[in-house]
Amino acid sequence: MKYPCLVLRSVCKTPITVRIFSEEISEDGEPQTALELSTVCNYQDKAHTVITADKTIVQLSGTALFIGDIAPSVSVISNGEVDVNGEKRRIYKGEKARNPDGSVNYTRLELI
Numbered sequence: 001m002k003y004p005c006l007v008l009r010s011v012c013k014t015p016i017t018v019r020i021f022s023e024e025i026s027e028d029g030e031p032q033t034a035l036e037l038s039t040v041c042n043y044q045d046k047a048h049t050v051i052t053a054d055k056t057i058v059q060l061s062g063t064a065l066f067i068g069d070i071a072p073s074v075s076v077i078s079n080g081e082v083d084v085n086g087e088k089r090r091i092y093k094g095e096k097a098r099n100p101d102g103s104v105n106y107t108r109l110e111l112i
Contacts, residue, residue, distance in 0.1 A: 003099040007042060007065045007106040014043040016064060018109070020071055020080040020091070031079060035071050042066075043084055062089060062111040069096060069104035082111060 017038045021031035045062035064082065071077060077094025093110035 001101070003101070003103070003105060005067060005105060006097070007067050009067060011042045012040045012065075012067060014041055014064075014084060015039075016041045016043065017083040018064075018070065018080065019082070020074055020077055020094075022074070023078070034074050037070065039066065039070065041084075045085075059112065060089075061092070064109040064111060066107040066109075068106065070107045072104075077107070077109065082109065084111075 015038070018036070019033055020035040022034035024032050026032050042065040043062060044065075045060065047058055047060045050057045050059055062084070064084065077091065077096070080091040080094075082089050082091065089111040091109050092112045095108040095110075096104045097106050097108065099105050
């Protein structure tokens with residue numbers, strides 16, 4: 001059975017460069033790059049204000065949605081960074097949304 005793609009190709013217009021880091025670190029203590037790719041995605045950004053005792057802080061975050069599995073060689077996306085709209089953002093969470101048969105329908109990256 002073929003499952004419908006929940007992220008449409010027609011809405012993926014934002015160019016993005018994704019670097020996914022592996023869980024291992026190099027001899028210098030830096031994360032090792034498991035995958036680097038340039039593609040297009042559906043990108044939505046948002047901002048919210050956090051009020052601390054000293055001052056007000058505005059935190060920017062975003063969500064990038066991709067068609068299918070962007071990293072089939074990586075089982076879990078937990079660390080990395082992206083370049084989108086001229087900004088460098090860190091990957092906070094990664095999700096591979098699966099169909100009932102186990103195939104990946106779309107990939108979501110939560111960014112900060």
